[in-house]
Amino acid sequence: MADLPLSGIRVLDFTWAWAGPFCTMQLAHLGAEVIRIETTARPACPTRLLPPFADDVSGPNRAGYFNQYNQGKKSILMNLARPEAVELVGDMVKQCDIVADNFAAGVMDKLGLGYDRLRKFKPNLIMISMSGYGQTGPFRGFIGYGPPASAASGMFFGTGYEGGEPGEIGISYPDPNAGVFGAFALLAALAHRALTGEGQYIDQSQLETALVMVPEGLLEYEINRREPARIGNHDRLMAPNECYRAAGDDDWVSIAVGSEEEWKSLCRVMEKPALAQDPRFATAALRKQNEAALDQIVSEWTRARDRWQITRALQAAGVAAFPAMSNKDLAEDPHLEQRGYLVRLPHPEVGERIHAGIPWKMSGTPCSVRSSAPVRGADTEEVMKSLLGYTRDKVEQLRKAGVLV
Amino acid sequence: MEANPRSPFSAIKIVECGEGISAAFGAKLIADLGAEVVKVEPPGGDLTRRRGPFPNDRPDPGKSGLFVYLNTNKRGVVADLTRPEGQKLLASLLERADVLIHNVAPSERAAHGLDSAALCAKYPRLIVTSVSMFGDTGPYANYRGYELTVSNASGWATLSPGASPYPDLPPLKCFGSQCDLQGGAHAAIATLAAYFHRLKSGRGQAIDISEQEVVAAMLEMNLMHYTYAGRVTSRLGNRALGPWFIADCLDGKIFVLAVEEDQWKRLVEFMGNPEWANDELFTDRLARGRNLDALKALMTEWLSGWKVQDLYREAQQRRIPFAPVNTMRQLYETEHLRERNFFVQIDQPGMGTLKLPGMPSRYGNTQWALRRPAPQLGEHGEEIFCGELGVGKEQFTALRQSGIV
Secondary structure, three states, rough: OOOOOOOOOEEEEEEEEEHHHHHHHHHHHOOOOOEEEEEEEOOEEEEEOOOOOOOOOOOOOOHHHHHHHOOOOOOEEEOOOOOOHHHHHHHHOOOOOOEOOOOOOOOHHHOOHHHHHOOOOOOOOEEEEEEOOOOOOOOOOOOOHHHHHHOOOOHHHHHHOOOOOOOOOOOOOOOHHHHHHHHHHHHHHHHHHHHOOOOEEEEEEEEHHHHOOOOOHHHHHHHHOOOOOOOOOOOOOOOOOOEEEEEOOOOEEEEEEHHHHHHHHHHHHHOHHHHHHHHHHHHHHHHHOOOHHHHHHHHHHHOOOOHHHHHHHHHOOOOOOEEEOHHHHOOOOOOHOOOEEEEEOOOOOOOOOEEEEOOOEEOOOOOOOOOOOOOOOOOHHHHHHHHHHHOOOHHHHHHHOEOOO | OOOOOOOHHHHHHEEEEEOOOOHHHHHHHHHHHOOEEEEEOOOOOOHHOOOOOOHHHOOOOOOOOOHHHHOEEEEEEEEEOOHHHHHHHHOOOHOOEEEEEEEOOOHHHEEEEEEEEOOOOOHOOEEEEEEEOOOOOOOOOOOOOOHHHHHHHOOHHHHHOEEOOOOOOOOOOOOOOOOHHHHHHHHHHHHHHHHHHHHHHOEEEEEEHHHHHHHHHOOOOHHHHHHHOOOOOOOOOOOOOOOEEEEEEEEEEEEOOOOOHHHHHHHHHOOOOHHHHOOOOHHHHHHHHHHHHHHHHHHHHHHHHOHHHHHHHHHOOOOOOOOOOOHHHHOOOOOOOOHHOEEEEEEEEEOOOEEEEOOEEEOOOOOOOOOOOOOOOOOOOOHHHHOOOOHHHHHHHHHOOOOOO
């Protein structure tokens, strides 16, 4: 077995949609054996049912969304409405270190799979429930999704074009964000267990994980009793700091200047020596004050030029510039390719597709995505055998009885 | 208020250097569990000391809200790592450290004595975690970047705000410093994983975190729209499903969403079964996404008659996932967060009592606490260098006079 940070750690994964699977994928990336429990008692995981499907042919194993966030995991399929299935889960928990779910508060208890019950099978069990609002408090029963959590956390209120209305943020960001904090909490709990022998239960609220990411806004209010201003791509102190239109159909390039040296370099690359002497832009504070005029000047320069030529010329001079990348740009990016970030692994139904890989490199325990996302129920028999020692006949009996699928 | 003897994490000694948000946030997440962190600042002080928000907008390096948020639970020293004497001080800190976490750019590491391979060779048990914009290797390794740069280089800005009808407006950055904060959170994940591994193996290692890769891995089905179905994504176009929009109520804004068909059915009933809801324009969630403008227009009157909080609660009681577009004030006043004691108080010298965002995850056993305020610039230099590392008082005074500490 490869020597990975979480080699030998086994996770029973009841998560669905995006936040939970994003959490357990981090553990799979780090070497844990992550076993997804899929059940016929509920609809299939929503990410199996949403486009894009491979070559636009729909099917639960062809969804890019599911296949991205379940890389490196196993899948078993059972009917959790059956008491025998719940008993089977208890036997599996004995062999596991972690149980993860992201149902609304109370759902695991109703399934007979609450922490108090499961810890009887494994006294030092670590369990995390990632819900929308947490397991306590007046909103504990509310349902949460990523976009409403963006609204509730103040992210919409703070985002938006200058002088405009509160804006959306393009992705269901609080979902993967909750997954990140879930993964951190589980690693903390694993370290805690290694140091003390204790397991524990972790109650995580998606709203709260989003709120730790808006300190600038919350502290603006706490310190000055003032709401944060919407300033688009601008920065409170730095200018220029904007995404400018470049030559092409809908091509854009970001340019950000944080020091005098970078400002002088920008003027030099734009071949506007007079600008470096212009009193309107002589200091950072003045550049910020005269930002509109500055944006006008920079955008006139970028508009006629290719975004990559701009990027290369400015970066060669030490100025932070980069194109607004599309998904195609990312998939074809030589830097990401060279760093081994883009993953192509065989999948029985969709073949080899490019996926986003692991965003850290560890010199002593090199992590890699070990397999593509599982076909629904692909590992039922193997897991029953390896975890519980069941024979093929026994698995077949359970299938006939409608416990396993 | 001091180190918590009950925390198993108090055994972890972390040295943090670099400036800004990413490394500071990563170290904070572990410090909040009890780890001992020494923050090493350059002689001019960390750049977040200059960013505020400041009381009454008066810049003061001891009163920056963002600096306080990121650096509670840490002790602070100053050392000029570009000079040999400063690097010697760093070495004395690293001798007894378990983790070094920093965000000094790859191009500047050698000059700061922070070359990962050299550090790992010298301190085989040390975990060296570096966060950068584009990672340590590859064609963009030496590219410069700020928050806006990574928002664009990762592909996030290209998707935001999403379903925009304004092609002349640029890709839009999300509020705050999400890319830097995520770089830090992922650094904390990889660091804890390496620490967990070290408990077994006794070996440290180097970790390379690229913010571009971190954020590119969080963008929902962005990449797969291209690699599965050949579609290039954009901030323009239609919502995939509906209803999905921000609406005006009597006293504020609410985010309107129904993801599943059963949620839509309950919403129609909640609205009093208006006849238009049966129109084939709105026959399923995908159709409601395509025809969102019509849907919005038809729902506006009903929505505008509500107070935000009433509508939020009534909708959630019907298991419809609406959420308010909260302001920062509203968050501090949210009853649910108060009951969960989400905001935590700290007495910050010079600023009085501040309420800060608290724990992202609630642990059954691991203790999370703010034990000490953020350090003033160089506050613990003498205590640590003279009191704990054996630097003579006279030598320390000499170092101070030559501007190294």
